[in-house]
């Protein structure tokens with residue numbers, strides 16, 4: 556686990572290594588540079604689709620790593636110009652196992668993971684040529700085992716009895732390592748549907764000597780628990796206890812639930828809170844389309860931003876079906892600058 560490990564002192568148990576606070580400080584420094592609150596990007600996969608990409612595939616957005624990397628780069632740039640301080644890579648549904656089942660070798664599969672990070676790093680470089688004062692982090696996305704299965708379990712959190720902690724650790728371990736070593740600033744564990752998977756992530760990070768920090772983000776469909784029905788408080792407590800985790804939050808969840816969820820998170824963690832809700836529409840897995848649900852318009856979404864900020868969110872953006880327009884509006888609500 557490297558330099559942040561507590562080492563036995565021989566006499567009174569353990570002594571924390573002096574630089575154990577390095578990873579949390581990185582996030583605190585970044586937030587200070589961003590003026591206390593940072594803007595995350597918006598939906599990546601759904602925005603690629605809005606540009607005509609056909610993502611009806613088990614690889615979802617990761618398919619574009621094969622077919623249209625230039626489009627991924629363009630969407631990253633659109634979000635940066637909209638004011639985003641963090642861009643999230645196209646690796647959400649990119650897995651070694653998923654690429655292998657398409658016939659790629661292990662090495663080719665790992666290279667595709669690296670490519671997702673390289674595209675985002677390149678977009679940042681391009682953006683910084685003209686906007687070098689705007690702080691930008693590249694977050695490497697890691698979707699859940701359920702996202703890889705592409706069978707809806709990412710929104711039920713139900714993996715069945717046969718999936719154990721070890722199954723999940725074995726599934727994610729190499730992917731996490733490859734992504735972490737490809738040069739992102741942070742690992743984004745997104746849309747985490749249950750407690751078992753949060754535990755698997757925490758153990759991989761602690762055991763694997765991962766050198767960069769991470770955030771854990773969960774999804775909810777009732778505003779109280781994560782989608783599996785596991786307690787959000789239990790899930791967030793796992794994130795809070797993991798020394799590599801520097802922010803905890805909620806993503807791909809309807810906007811109307813976010814305020815209550817922020818208040819819940821604050822009960823169990825003092826780590827910075829991130830929220831990036833979806834547009835409030837609902838995905839119908841049978842019809843394979845998004846359907847309007849009651850109540851929330853794009854305007855409503857943005858009108859919540861200051862409330863979320865006051866409630867304690869320090870990183871705010873959007874998930875599925877949010878767009879560069881949404882991010883521009885969030886940027887404006889936080890009195891920050893966009894570049895288009």
Ligand SMILES: [Zn+2]
Pocket residue numbers: 806807833874875
């Ligand atoms: Zn989403």
